[in-house]
Amino acid sequence: MKNLEEQFEEYLREFQPRRPRALPGPAIHRQVWPRRLAAAAAITIALGAWLCSVRQKPAGQEARNVTSNRPVVSEQQRPRRPLSIVVLTHLAVENPAGLDAALVAAQKNRLPRFDRKDSALRILGKE
Amino acid sequence: MGDKKLNAAEVRHLYDQHGPALVAYARSFVYAAAAEDVVHQVFLRLLSPEVEMPDVPVAYVYRAVRNAALNARRNGQRLAPLDPQLSVFKHRGGNMEAALTLEKALGELPEEQRQVVVMRIWSGLTLEEAAAATGAPLNTVASRYRYALEKLREKLRPYRKE
Numbered sequence: 001m002k003n004l005e006e007q008f009e010e011y012l013r014e015f016q017p018r019r020p021r022a023l024p025g026p027a028i029h030r031q032v033w034p035r036r037l038a039a040a041a042a043i044t045i046a047l048g049a050w051l052c053s054v055r056q057k058p059a060g061q062e063a064r065n066v067t068s069n070r071p072v073v074s075e076q077q078r079p080r081r082p083l084s085i086v087v088l089t090h091l092a093v094e095n096p097a098g099l100d101a102a103l104v105a106a107q108k109n110r111l112p113r114f115d116r117k118d119s120a121l122r123i124l125g126k127e
Numbered sequence: 128m129g130d131k132k133l134n135a136a137e138v139r140h141l142y143d144q145h146g147p148a149l150v151a152y153a154r155s156f157v158y159a160a161a162a163e164d165v166v167h168q169v170f171l172r173l174l175s176p177e178v179e180m181p182d183v184p185v186a187y188v189y190r191a192v193r194n195a196a197l198n199a200r201r202n203g204q205r206l207a208p209l210d211p212q213l214s215v216f217k218h219r220g221g222n223m224e225a226a227l228t229l230e231k232a233l234g235e236l237p238e239e240q241r242q243v244v245v246m247r248i249w250s251g252l253t254l255e256e257a258a259a260a261t262g263a264p265l266n267t268v269a270s271r272y273r274y275a276l277e278k279l280r281e282k283l284r285p286y287r288k289e
Contacts, residue, residue, distance in 0.1 A: 005273075005276060008276055008279075008280050009247075009248060009276075011283070011287055012229075012244075012248045012279070013248060013249075014218060014219040014220065015216040015217070015218050015219075015225075015226055015229050016147065016216065016217050016219070016249075017147035017148060017150050017151035017154075017215050017216055017249055018147060018150050018151075018159070018163065018214075018215050018216070018217070019146060019147050019150075020142075020146045020147070020149075020150050020163045020166045020167050021163070021167060023138075023139060023142055023167070023170055023171065023174065024171075
């Protein structure tokens, strides 16, 4: 049997003092920062994946889908180099004549050719 | 043995373990809301890099809370009348009147007795630890504790079935 003192101690423990409000500071940051970092990493990965898919997708794909199921081989086979905005801006500032030449050269590679039998424009024209 | 700096996790652990008891302790110097503020401020200071803690952190925080509460009291945050809504204690069975009586009875104890009761009952220290924290001999602390319990038992008798 417990003595009176122990019984009274137990009774006193039935009274709980008020818990002071939580301390602010590092613990909160420790919880929030990993979440922010994870969110930033997820956004970066998603953006990177989207950019990769956009850059790899052939420019003439939409036209091919619209016309028919026949693939336009020549358009895909042609090597494409993306036009760099930085390079073009630099050319426009430093050498406007060079910019014209670069745009003409790029146009040969990027615009669809219409002088071949299997070109997308020729097929579209027939239809 | 020298002082050391507690890291933030240790300070938080100390706060979780002793915060409520320290609020009860501070309540005998200032009113309930101020008691909570005092304890909160003491621990906020402990989180700052320049504060070093002695070897017995519990003793330090009790002393710091006492000093801060006395300062607050000097600055005009006097004891307010007991208000059931602002009581420092909550009774598990919901007996508000008993909680207020306990709060009042604790406030009427001599400070040394009150301190050892709070340390023992709500901070969970043994009498040896309370003696180490207060720097008083164990026998003295044990006597203070016994006297305090007798007085509290007397005041709380109407509320408890013995």
